Amino acid sequence: MASLPLSTTPNPPNSPIKPFESFKKYRSSETHLPGKVKSSQILRKSYINRISSLCKEGLLHEAFSVLTQMEHDDLYIGPEVYGELLQGCLYDRRFFLGQQIHSRLLKKGSFFHKNEYIETKLLIFYAKCDCLVIAEDLFLRQPKPNVFSWAAMIGMHCRLGFYGKALMDFCEMLESGIFPDNFAVPNALKASSALQWIGFGKGIHGYVWKMGFASCVYVLSGLVDFYGKCGALEDANNLFEEMPERTVISWNSMLVGFMHNGLNEEAMELFYAMRTEGVHPTRVSIASFLSASANLGAVDEGKQGHAIAVLSGLQLDNILGSSIINFYCKIGLIEEAEIVFNEMVERDVVTWNLLISGYLQDGQIDKALYTCCQMKSQNFKFDSVTLTSIIMACANSCKLELGKVGHGYSIRNGIESDTAVACSIVDLYASCGRIGDARQVFRAAITRDLALWNAMISAYAHFGMSSEALKLFYQMQLEGVPPNVVSWNSTILGFLRNGKFCEAQDMFSQMQLTGVRPNLTTWATLISGLAQNGFLYEAINLYGQMQEEGRRPCSMIVVGVLLACTNAVALHYGMVIHGHIIRQGLLSSISVTTSLIDMYVKCGQGNIADSIKFCSNEQLLYSAVTSDSGLQQK
Incomplete structure (x- = not known):
């Protein structure tokens, strides 16, 4: 320069x-x-x-x-x-x-x-x-800092993530007799939302009203953002509706609040209302809308968001480009994500990570690894997200040697202690049959969160090492980490893999007594495991219990319980389950239809099996002739 x-x-x-x-x-x-x-x-x-x-x-x-x-x-x-x-x-x-x-x-x-x-x-x-050190030194040299100096320090500490220090500055500013202005207040609100100190933020809200900032759109937008990020959406929405003037910042604050609380449909409706009001969207607006579209699987709406960004002349920078790539990857349109990626002038690590993750979700493991090589060749350093993606790709494709290279990279760059990286390494060694190496990585971890405990329990369960899985299950609780449904599922699977079916059922009963609600994976694991190992009526009874709780079964659960009915030659139960299948709309599943036909054949009801087979073939024929490909073939 x-x-x-x-x-x-x-x-x-x-x-x-x-x-x-x-x-x-x-x-x-x-x-x-x-x-x-x-x-x-x-x-x-x-x-x-x-x-x-x-x-x-x-x-x-x-x-x-x-x-x-x-x-x-x-x-x-x-x-x-x-x-x-x-x-x-x-x-x-x-x-x-x-x-x-x-x-x-x-x-x-x-x-x-x-x-x-x-x-x-x-x-x-x-x-x-x-520049923290120089700024703090200059601040301390000032005999009596003015309002601009205080606002600069509060803003800097907030941007650097020192939220507690930012709020201490705010308090010291008031004690020194300097009243915060409309620049200091929004930063203090941002720090309060980051720390989830809703009481402190409400105190700032009172100060805003007392000092006459109630008409300042910048301050009001900060309050909307604060309440939204603290989960008080009703307060945020009331403030937003009562604002005498709304800028695009105000709309964005409300949009981000909806997205922060998982209200995707509300975010999309607000975006449309914003457009109706004639407010031109910014990158933040488009990014929020695209995230909501991706979460809801709204393909057409997300494409419209992309089109609006292009027509608005918004530059395809890291923020907007990453949002569009994330949308296309989540809905499975990887080729469109590639086009956007190639059109971006500048890319950061987040952009590369999104594309790599998209390839992995789509099962294109080799392409994901190739993209990692391209990223490295352009002098981008792998972070914990990149490395996790690489190692998970190696785990899914059983590429142990390449995964070990990734493990070595994490050690050399001091990120092996990252819990996400550690989980992926444990999964890598477990999927490649190296349970001893997985155990060593787990024990070497400085901090162990719930995900890391679950990864190791799952590794033991996969190999049927039920005693080790159970020991770890209790050890995590002794160390203050309460198990979740994934922990219980893995422990149950470990017993089933080891042939300890009574212990698996006891574990399931304990799970319900502790108030942890079984999910579909729990029911599927236990019903299929019992049915495959001769505990036929136990599997059928579990299915009945699931129905009493009002849970809709997945195809894997139905296949499991039909197997139990088939092996037990329990035609009555099988016909009842057939009724459930029709009501739940599961006949479209090939695996369910095949299991149902097999059950009727084994129970001596070949005529019913033929009828189901005929209906199934007729449905397939109808689907073929009504599709474009079917018409072309016809």
């Missing part, structure tokens, strides 16, 4: 003539030349206006050229000129140039660098550039 084109000061640092004294001498000489004074004042003012205009336009080097011309014309350059230049550096985040201005101010003496206006400008510059 080029250095500042500043000419040498006429008064070197060691000169006995101080800048302020030089200025007084210059001013006293001007009193004898009134016409010249007036002319120089007009010229100086025009130069300063020119510098300010160039800084706002981002033309910093041109602004510094004007400064050089001022020095050449022997015009006085006061602190306000350097303040304008610092503001210009702040607009474009030109940190190196800002440092050079700071150095220049120090050389010009205390009249400049200890000027309150310049001190505040320097503090704001370093704070906005997130």
Whole structure:
């Protein structure tokens, strides 16, 4: 980066003539030349206006050229000129140039660098550039920080994730007699929502009303965002509806609130209302709408969101590009995601991770690994998300050697302690039959969250090591990690794999007694496991229990219980289950239909089996002739 084109000061640092004294001498000489004074004042003012205009336009080097011309014309350059230049550096985040201005101010003496206006400008510059150490040092040097200094510190601490410190700044600001303005308040609200301190945020809300900020759209938008992220959507919506004026920031705050609380349909409706009101969406608006569309599987709506972004002329940056890629990957349109990815001018690690994850979800493991190689070749460093994706791809394809390379990379880069990475490594070794290596990784983990415990219990269960799975199940509770339904399911599976069917049923009973509600995986694991191992009526009774609880079975559960009916030659139960299948609309499943036919054949009801077979073939024929491919074949 080029250095500042500043000419040498006429008064070197060691000169006995101080800048302020030089200025007084210059001013006293001007009193004898009134016409010249007036002319120089007009010229100086025009130069300063020119510098300010160039800084706002981002033309910093041109602004510094004007400064050089001022020095050449022997015009006085006061602190306000350097303040304008610092503001210009702040607009474009030109940190190196800002440092050079700071150095220049120090050389010009205390009249400049200890000027309150310049001190505040320097503090704001370093704070906005997130230069924590220098900003805090400048803040402590100020004898009495003003409202702008406090707001800069609160904003910086909030951006850097020091939310508690940001709120301490807010409190200290009030104690010092400085009243927070409409810049400090939204940052304090952001810190409160990040910490989920709803009481503190409500206190700020009261302060807003007391100090007359109730009409400030920026502050009100901050309150909507705060209540939304704290789960108080009713309060957020009431504020939003009562706002005298709404900007796109206000709409975005409400959109993000809905998305944060999983209200996808409400978010989509709000987006349409926003469009009806004539508010032009931003990247945040489109990103929220696309996330809602992806979560609801709304393909057409999501494509419309993409089209709106294109028609609005929004740049395909990391935020918007990543949102569109995420949408297409979630709905399984990987080719469209690739097109968007290739159109992006700049990509960050998040963008690469989304595409890799999309390939994995679509089962394109080799393509996911190839994309990782491309990412590496473009000098992007793998983070924990990338590495987890790589190792999971190796686990799914049983590529142990490549997975071990990923394990080594995690150790060399100090991310092997990341719980997501550790889980993927445990899954890798378990899927490749290296249970001892999986155990070693688990024991070496510094912190163990629920996912890591479940990964190791699942590994033991997969190999039928029920004793080890049960021991780990109790150990996790002793270490203060309560089991969830996944933990229970894995332990039950371990007993079934080891042939301990009574213990599996006892574990299921304990699960219900502790208040953990079995999910479909629980029922499917137990019913199928019992049916396959001769516990036929136990499997049928479990299916009846499931029906009493009002749970809709999946095809795997139905196949399991039909197997039990077939092996027990229990025609009556099989016919009852046939009725459930019809009511639940599960006849479209080939595996269910095949099991049903097999049950009737084994129970001596071949005529019913033939009837089901005929109906099934007729349905398949109807589907074929009504589809485009079927018509073409016909």
